[in-house]
Amino acid sequence: MDLQQKVKEVFPALSIGQKKVAKYLLVHSHTFAVTSAQKLGKDIGVSETTIIRFCYSLGLSGYAELQKLIRNQLIYESSSLNEYHSSKLEAASQPNFMAQVMGQDITSIEKTMKNLSNEDFSKTVDQLAAADNVLISGHRLSFSAAHWLTFTLRLVREEVHLYRPDTDDIFLLLNKMTENSVFVAISFHRYVKETVKITEMAKKAGAFVIGVTDSELAPIAEYTDILLPISTPRTSTIDTAPVLFSLLNSLVAGVSIKDEQGFKKRKAIYDAFNQDDYFF
Missing domain, CATH: 3.40.50.10490 (Glucose-6-phosphate isomerase like protein; domain 1)
Structure with missing residues (x-):
């Protein structure tokens, strides 16, 4: 599941509280991966129930499944040879390639x-x-x-x-x-x-x-x-x-x-x- 795309698709039908959760997720997905639903609700300013209902709106079984999904995306999409090559191309566009890479x-x-x-x-x-x-x-x-x-x-x-x-x-x-x-x-x-x-x-x-x-x-x-x-x-x-x-x-x-x-x-x-x- 493309989580960000799914959130954008369901966003118009969400309640006001669930929209607050959705906006927070799009910016602070890492927080969802390591924070309980109860604490997250306090940080966002909604109830724990609102967070659970937000998960249901995404077609998930609950908050645990949302956390697992986010963790997998953060872990397995976080590294690539493309990113390595891109950073070196960026360094090559500057004077003194060696100094740029070591920097x-x-x-x-x-x-x-x-x-x-x-x-x-x-x-x-x-x-x-x-x-x-x-x-x-x-x-x-x-x-x-x-x-x-x-x-x-x-x-x-x-x-x-x-x-x-x-x-x-x-x-x-x-x-x-x-x-x-x-x-x-x-x-x-x-x-x-x-x-x-x-x-x-x-x-x-x-x-x-x-x-x-x-x-x-x-x-x-x-x-x-x-x-x-x-x-x-x-x-x-x-x-x-x-x-x-x-x-x-x-x-x-x-x-x-x-x-x-x-x-x-x-x-x-x-x-x-x-x-x-x-x-x-």
Whole structure:
């Protein structure tokens, strides 16, 4: 269903209160996706019943179905290669293409810095530093980030593992997790169902679940203890990479400071190796 088109079609026949709901929906659809009908009614200035009747006017079974419809549209229509290419064409029309593209990345990082909860970030660092075991998962675009986070975090603390679907048995990995373990799910549009399912399994196993994603409405959000959504002015998933790696780098830096003694111990181990045979 094209929700906006449907609202426009039924609008003339709506009551005054329902028209207020319709106008609000066309401008603030994201609010409908994350707000209860009761609270939404108070914000708009109508009764909860009016919102339910508005849903009926759209041919829906109720508010829950409207929320599901909006969430699906926000999630699955939010990213495209076309948007990525369009933004780069816009940059190409300006002097110094490289500076324009990197400037877009800087804007994304600044937006994430502003919107991300410092409390959630600090709690994430605390959990990653204190966990007896950290398991990290990501697929498609997210796999490279999951691999980088695993490698880098392993430099500053022990017991960090990457789930590799081609060689690992996820049931054995999850069986090793306890209430003192941390599971990190990295998931971006288009959201891979396996990542969502594994995140749900990790939650049921008792692990503390951290989600790194591009939207508060992402499917993994339901199973996370902390969600770290990054922000971009563009909807292209490719454009999330620079800010994603910047956020992951901040997390690793935070862990190295949080557990300074552990970091020094790891550093001493690396320094003790004879590396002449491997590096110039």
